Structure formats: C-alpha cells, structure tokens
Amino acid sequence: MQVLQPAxxxxxxxxxxxxxxxxxxxxxxxxxxxxxxKFETDDFVEQFRQTLINTVAVLKEGGAEPKHIVRMTCxxxxxxxxxxxxxxxxxAYREVLGKVFPPMAMLQxxxxxEDRAKIEIETTAVIDG
Numbered sequence: 001m002q003v004l005q006p007a008x009x010x011x012x013x014x015x016x017x018x019x020x021x022x023x024x025x026x027x028x029x030x031x032x033x034x035x036x037x038k039f040e041t042d043d044f045v046e047q048f049r050q051t052l053i054n055t056v057a058v059l060k061e062g063g064a065e066p067k068h069i070v071r072m073t074c075x076x077x078x079x080x081x082x083x084x085x086x087x088x089x090x091x092a093y094r095e096v097l098g099k100v101f102p103p104m105a106m107l108q109x110x111x112x113x114e115d116r117a118k119i120e121i122e123t124t125a126v127i128d129g
Contacts, residue, residue: 025127032048
C-alpha cells in the first residue's frame with residue numbers, strides 16, 4: 001500500500017490523504033482548504049472548487065487522473081445553498097474534473113469536523129490495466 005501525500009501539503013494528523021493499493025486509489029474526505037490546511041474562503045462554490053482541486057492533487061500522487069474516478073461521496077452542510085448554486089457548482093466541477101460523471105452520492109449533514117468546511121468529498125479511482 002502506498003500512502004498518497006502531495007508535496008508541500010501539511011501532513012494530516014491521524015489519517016492519510018489517500019492510499020493506493022494495486023490499481024485502486026482511495027482519497028480521504030477532502031475539504032475546501034489549501035495545502036496548509038487553511039481556508040481562503042467561506043463561499044460554498046469556491047470551497048467546492050478547492051475540494052475538487054485537492055482531490056485531483058491526491059489522485060495525481062498515485063498516477064491517476066479525474067477520468068479514473070469510479071465513485072464519489074459528497075457531504076454538504078446546506079442543501080438549499082447547493083440547489084440554489086447548482087449552475088456555478090457545475091461550472092466549477094467541469095473546470096476541475098472535465099466531463100467525468102462517476103456514480104455519486106450527496107448527503108446533507110449537520111456539520112463537518114472542520115467548522116468552516118461546507119463540503120467534504122471522498123473519492124475512489126481505478127487506473128485501467
């Protein structure tokens with residue numbers, strides 16, 4: 001098993017950002033903070049974008065790309081904000097991941113572990129061959 005830790009990122013405490021075993025990558029729940037574990041915004045769409053950027057960075061450490069994503073689970077803190085900003089969210093999604101549409105679950109939760117986090121996404125990817 002290979003631990004996936006992007007260069008320059010603060011080391012997580014008590015978990016890994018991701019692991020690769022064989023041709024499968026498991027990305028931990030990414031949130032919308034930067035590589036130094038600091039939030040640059042409280043805007044839902046921008047946190048969504050940063051969460052996807054973080055996911056792609058971990059995938060890259062394992063030799064994967066967005067096209068290799070086979071499953072995503074999204075946890076959000078505000079369903080109404082998600083619904084009202086779907087167009088902007090869709091644009092951010094396409095800018096970061098392109099036209100990749102894996103099976104996905106979306107759940108509204110009361111809160112996430114980091115108080116400022118508005119979204120958290122877990123991802124699984126499989127590299128072909």
